[in-house]
Amino acid sequence: MSDMMDDMEGGEGVVKKFMFVNRKAPHGTVYALEGLEVVLISAAFDQDVSMVFTDDGVYELIKGMNTKGIEVKDFSKTYRALEGYDIEKLYVEKASMDVRGLSEDDLIVDVTVLDSAEMANLMAEQDVVISF
Amino acid sequence: MLNIVNKSATERNSIESCLRMAAKGTAVLLIEDAVYAVTKGSEGAEKVQAAMADLKIYALGPDLEARGMAGRVLDGVNVVDYGGFVDLVTEHNTCQSWL
Numbered sequence: 001m002s003d004m005m006d007d008m009e010g011g012e013g014v015v016k017k018f019m020f021v022n023r024k025a026p027h028g029t030v031y032a033l034e035g036l037e038v039v040l041i042s043a044a045f046d047q048d049v050s051m052v053f054t055d056d057g058v059y060e061l062i063k064g065m066n067t068k069g070i071e072v073k074d075f076s077k078t079y080r081a082l083e084g085y086d087i088e089k090l091y092v093e094k095a096s097m098d099v100r101g102l103s104e105d106d107l108i109v110d111v112t113v114l115d116s117a118e119m120a121n122l123m124a125e126q127d128v129v130i131s132f
Numbered sequence: 133m134l135n136i137v138n139k140s141a142t143e144r145n146s147i148e149s150c151l152r153m154a155a156k157g158t159a160v161l162l163i164e165d166a167v168y169a170v171t172k173g174s175e176g177a178e179k180v181q182a183a184m185a186d187l188k189i190y191a192l193g194p195d196l197e198a199r200g201m202a203g204r205v206l207d208g209v210n211v212v213d214y215g216g217f218v219d220l221v222t223e224h225n226t227c228q229s230w231l
Contacts, residue, residue, distance in 0.1 A: 024143075025140050025143070025165045025168065025199070026199065027164070027165070027195075027198050027199065028138070028139075028140065028164045028165030029165075055142065055143070056140050056142055056143050056165070056168075059168065059199060062199060062200035062201070063200055064200040064203075065197075065198055065199060065200040066197045066198060066200075066202075067197075067198040068194075068197075069193065069194025069195075069197050069198060069213075069214075070194050070195060070198045072198070074198075076200075099142065099174070099175045100142065100168070100171075100173070100174045100175070101171065101172055101173015101174045101177070101204075102173070106200075
């Protein structure tokens with residue numbers, strides 16, 4: 001984290017490309033929620049932020065969650081608020097959705113669906129990549 | 133024997149190992165991230181479907197609901213609530229958690 005802050009504060013007016021890669025399902029571990037919170041913090045630094053959802057990370061964006069029964073916070077609605085923080089670049093890997101029987105219609109926010117090669121290119125052009 | 137799994141089939145091999153080694157006729161309860169394996173169209177569901185001939189498959193309802201997956205459960209899977217979880221534990225002499 002301290003590296004990230006250094007990168008974000010590095011120089012007046014320097015905008016870097018930050019990518020947050022989400023590869024974990026929600027609720028089972030704390031990664032998804034923590035990742036989302038870090039992204040919200042990053043919004044304060046006026047950087048070029050992208051969020052990627054791949055592997056079990058695509059489960060973070062599923063519509064219609066009801067966490068009442070397991071008594072944890074339902075943070076899935078927060079993904080819809082990202083737009084208000086100017087975080088609008090959300091990417092999902094197609095292969096990850098396919099093996100899980102999911103489609104764009106199952107997701108709570110509008111995303112850009114990329115194939116694996118496109119995802120590779122997007123990752124390659126980042127200045128900083130942070131994984132959850 | 134009640135086998136309990138709490139890890140996603142697309143992240144760990146816990147479900148695969150459990151299904152491979154669980155004795156015929158025993159019960160498998162999927163909880164937490166393991167419930168994704170009983171959702172239609174998923175890779176894990178193919179393995180669970182194949183195992184259903186020999187094993188009784190249960191999934192925890194509150195975990196399905198929390199993940200927005202309650203409406204996508206594979207036919208033949210028994211969805212239980214926390215009370216049902218307790219019943220399963222008391223009905224079986226032993227439990228094995230596949231961590």
